[in-house]
Every structure is written in C-alpha cells, then in structure tokens.
Amino acid sequence: MKSKNLAEVRENIDRIDRELVKLLGERAVFVGEAAAFKTDTASVQAPQRVEAVIAKVRALAEENQTDPALIEKIYRAMISAFTEAEQAEFETNNF
C-alpha cells in the first residue's frame, strides 16, 4: 500500500528492518556453522554456490515483481560480508 508521507514511509522501512535484522542474524548463524564443514579458503568462498544463490534470488525477485538486478547487487554485498565472517570463523577453528 502506498504511504501518505515520509514519516509513514520510514515507519514501514523501520518495520521491515526489524524483521530483516532478525532474519539476517539467523542466516549468519547458519553461515557460521558452514565453516565447520569447510577444508580451506576456496571451499569457504564456494563461488559456484554463490552463483547458484544469485540465480535463485534473481528468480525469486522475478516471481515477486522486484528488480532482479537490485536483488543481485544486495545479495553479492551481503554474501561478501557473510563469507568474510565465515573465513574468520574458519581461521578460529583451524589455526
């Protein structure tokens, strides 16, 4: 539904951020768990899996009438941050 003013736009954004942060925290826990199953930095990066995730979220964007290019950009930035955290977790576990 269309917001009536900027305050309402921001209330909607804040409401969505509350849900997103919760979900991102949950995603971060699983990414951290993945580190235990990795054998080296290349397997932490897992570029083929990254491309599969990007293809999946682009398709989800299309299904939801959302711009796939925007979603891809967000996901590439997000996965880069998650992978950096996973690499740190991997190093804690292995060195």
Ligand SMILES: C=C(O[C@@H]1C=C(C(=O)O)C=C[C@H]1O)C(=O)O
């Ligand atoms: C969680 C994994 O590790 C990394 C993080 C990914 C992600 O955030 O989706 C995907 C691939 C890897 O770069 C995985 O290999 O599945």
